[in-house]
Amino acid sequence: DGGITQSPKYLFRKEGQNVTLSCEQNLNHDAMYWYRQDPGQGLRLIYYSQIVNDFQKGDIAEGYSVSREKKESFPLTVTSAQKNPTAFYLCASSKGAEADGYTFGSGTRLTVV
Amino acid sequence: GQNIDQPTEMTATEGAIVQINCTYQTSGFNGLFWYQQHAGEAPTFLSYNVLDGLEEKGRFSSFLSRSKGYSYLLLKELQMKDSASYLCAVLDSNYQLIWGAGTKLIIKP
Numbered sequence: 001d002g003g004i005t006q007s008p009k010y011l012f013r014k015e016g017q018n019v020t021l022s023c024e025q026n027l028n029h030d031a032m033y034w035y036r037q038d039p040g041q042g043l044r045l046i047y048y049s050q051i052v053n054d055f056q057k058g059d060i061a062e063g064y065s066v067s068r069e070k071k072e073s074f075p076l077t078v079t080s081a082q083k084n085p086t087a088f089y090l091c092a093s094s095k096g097a098e099a100d101g102y103t104f105g106s107g108t109r110l111t112v113v
Numbered sequence: 114g115q116n117i118d119q120p121t122e123m124t125a126t127e128g129a130i131v132q133i134n135c136t137y138q139t140s141g142f143n144g145l146f147w148y149q150q151h152a153g154e155a156p157t158f159l160s161y162n163v164l165d166g167l168e169e170k171g172r173f174s175s176f177l178s179r180s181k182g183y184s185y186l187l188l189k190e191l192q193m194k195d196s197a198s199y200l201c202a203v204l205d206s207n208y209q210l211i212w213g214a215g216t217k218l219i220i221k222p
Binding site: 088101 | 117121146148153154156157158161200202209210211
């Protein structure tokens with residue numbers, strides 16, 4: 001079955017460490033997105049990519065980095081420069097056709113300890 | 114700025130009907146989505162409206178008025194499994210999704 005896979009589901013990081021969240025899709029979608037979700041707030045866009053080897057900053061890109069070397073993969077690195085990284089991170093993909101909306105991964109909950 | 118407003122929380126009774134409202138002010142409009150999200154899980158697609166009017170899909174219906182910047186999601190014959198957050202999102206002129214904070218729906222027996 002086609003879908004989008006995020007791993008790990010739970011991640012603990014010590015302060016000052018970088019950590020990478022994985023996102024893989026086999027839906028043949030061109031566009032991929034990373035969102036951050038905090039309690040009581042809407043999804044906030046971190047980075048997005050509409051094509052391989054190209055990506056754009058979203059609203060809250062500071063302290064994060066991404067790569068898009070393959071169509072299927074869009075990993076997110078949370079760097080030590082991100083001051084408040086504890087959150088629920090969601091990866092999504094879309095064909096680009098508006099009515100189809102986005103397909104989401106199951107999310108990664110990152111906690112800084 | 115861009116803004117999407119939804120009530121923070123609503124409570125309804127099993128078997129009843131509930132309407133969740135969403136108002137928006139965005140730079141351009143290319144459609145409005147409703148998603149359902151159970152706690153700790155990914156959002157799942159419910160509906161998409163781009164023209165004014167009501168779209169019905171089983172127990173769920175979604176309405177759009179572009180002139181009023183307004184949408185609602187109507188849930189009928191509520192079941193306990195409908196307890197979740199409901200997210201309203203608008204596709205703006207750059208085809209980026211702008212998200213509301215979500216409405217937490219609590220269903221009581």
